Amino acid sequence: MDPFSALAAVAGGVVAVVAAPVALGAAGFTSAGIVAGSIGAKMMSAAAIANGGGVAAGSVVAGLQSAGAAGLSGAASAAAATVGGAVASVASAIF
Structure with a gap:
């Protein structure tokens, strides 16, 4: 793997771990519970x-x-980093 691809994989993993809690909060899954009227509330209702x-x-x-x-557990963080790294690696190969 060339250095650019390796860097892209690491960066993708870091972004995935940082973005996951932000995405969960934006969808309505918070430490205070599911936010009324959010995507999370609709999912819960269904x-x-x-x-x-x-x-x-x-x-x-x-x-x-x-x-x-x-927040994300260690296993979930590792999974998010792996997926993010893989996506970034594929993206770097395409571009």
């Missing part, structure tokens, strides 16, 4: 309707709220 009134533990909505409330 999940509750589909599950007979409650949001299932381990569901996507529950996971996103957990990450929004507590």
